Amino acid sequence: MTAFGFTVHATDGAARTGVISTQRGEIRTPAFMPVGTAGTVKAMFPEDVRATGADILLGNTYHLMLRPGAERIAALGGLHRFMNWPRPILTDSGGYQVMSLSSLRKLTEEGVSFASHIDGARYLLTPERSVEIQCLLGADIQMQLDECPAIPIEHDKAAASMRLSLRWAERSKRAFEERATPGQALFGIVQGANYEDLRLESLEKLMAIGFPGYSIGGLAVGEGREEMFRVLDFAAPHMDKAKPRYLMGVGKPGDIVGAVARGVDMFDCVLPTRAGRHGQAWTNEGPITITNARFAVDPEPLNAASDCPASRDYSKAYLHHLFKAGEYLGAMLLTWHNLHYYQQLMAELRAAINAARLADYIAEFRARTGERIL
RNA sequence: GGAGGGGUGGGAGAGUGGCUAAAUCCAGCAGACUGUAAAUCUGCCCGCUUCGGCGUACGGUGGUUCGAAUCCACCCCCCUCCA
Numbered sequence: 001m002t003a004f005g006f007t008v009h010a011t012d013g014a015a016r017t018g019v020i021s022t023q024r025g026e027i028r029t030p031a032f033m034p035v036g037t038a039g040t041v042k043a044m045f046p047e048d049v050r051a052t053g054a055d056i057l058l059g060n061t062y063h064l065m066l067r068p069g070a071e072r073i074a075a076l077g078g079l080h081r082f083m084n085w086p087r088p089i090l091t092d093s094g095g096y097q098v099m100s101l102s103s104l105r106k107l108t109e110e111g112v113s114f115a116s117h118i119d120g121a122r123y124l125l126t127p128e129r130s131v132e133i134q135c136l137l138g139a140d141i142q143m144q145l146d147e148c149p150a151i152p153i154e155h156d157k158a159a160a161s162m163r164l165s166l167r168w169a170e171r172s173k174r175a176f177e178e179r180a181t182p183g184q185a186l187f188g189i190v191q192g193a194n195y196e197d198l199r200l201e202s203l204e205k206l207m208a209i210g211f212p213g214y215s216i217g218g219l220a221v222g223e224g225r226e227e228m229f230r231v232l233d234f235a236a237p238h239m240d241k242a243k244p245r246y247l248m249g250v251g252k253p254g255d256i257v258g259a260v261a262r263g264v265d266m267f268d269c270v271l272p273t274r275a276g277r278h279g280q281a282w283t284n285e286g287p288i289t290i291t292n293a294r295f296a297v298d299p300e301p302l303n304a305a306s307d308c309p310a311s312r313d314y315s316k317a318y319l320h321h322l323f324k325a326g327e328y329l330g331a332m333l334l335t336w337h338n339l340h341y342y343q344q345l346m347a348e349l350r351a352a353i354n355a356a357r358l359a360d361y362i363a364e365f366r367a368r369t370g371e372r373i374l
Numbered sequence: 375g376g377a378g379g380g381g382u383g384g385g386a387g388a389g390u391g392g393c394u395a396a397a398u399c400c401a402g403c404a405g406a407c408u409g410u411a412a413a414u415c416u417g418c419c420c421g422c423u424u425c426g427g428c429g430u431a432c433g434g435u436g437g438u439u440c441g442a443a444u445c446c447a448c449c450c451c452c453c454u455c456c457a
Binding site: 038090249331 | 402403404405406407408409410411412413414415
């Protein structure tokens, strides 16, 4: 049994490369984790996800507890076996659904009660139950239940929310220590919206509780890139350098590049998969919408030099046609391509940090994509 | 030749006197998507526009009416059945 651990290999400014060790394998950081909410990275075979370069996937407490149910997955051998992904899995706690399903839930000190979006049945998700579910799933890295409020939010509301998440962090850790098996890890989540005093209070108290990794939650929720980077600028330097830092739910390639430069080690985002299903593809020159009329007769692939079949072996005209015709393969190919693009980006960032030339890489990235990265 | 039904915006198809530049769907054009209630959602979609409007428009012509896609007359075309 490999104990959970994190080793930093190289640094370049605030950025660093490293490896997270888990019982199911190593995670090269900075890492991008494809999102497999309901036990599948939508429109992808697990082996193809791995082939893009993913070391770890994200799964979801809320969706899996509703269907097929955490106990059933446990009875079937756990989530890894269930979805045929033998490598590490990180599970979200359901905290994001506190925001995204705000119309279907009720928040109390005890926890969150949801009316299932599937059949309306009521479920109570407490910090303890969330940990229990994540243990039943067999998640290698678990998240504490938290409240993820959208920005803008008034200071006093953000403070109350952040402190509730802190109390839930303590309860989550207690439950985790009772239940988890060796090799699993539970991360605490820093909240506090875009208020420096709240973020620092959250960080300090979370570190006092003590976690093997710290997530930054409640960003990319409406504040914009510049504001998100401002929060990272004042929060990241205070985070434990020896522990992985996970920026939850982020983001666009430009967001990731900027956050890596500020010392973030882990990311997840639905964007490459969702946008891929919706016809958007990231290229070295930035994102394109494959359904645009100009691609109808474009014989070039998305990236002729790529080692990803989806990027290299199909013309834009063909991809355009698949989307216009509503064919599944279009969504499959663009998802595949986008996931590969993201993993390629992470590999390039790691290589740049290891070579101590991240600033050059970012300048080059900005020049070719036109992205604004402060 | 007779009887009946019908011709509406790129397509399908509502509408049967004013609330109609005309529902809805599709096609088309563009945009959004950040710890996934998302193979989803939003906007545009006759022309011109200084975005307030202006012009033209529901097979054709003429008429009734303050007002017609809607009522009347004739004409043209399409479909079904009978001969």
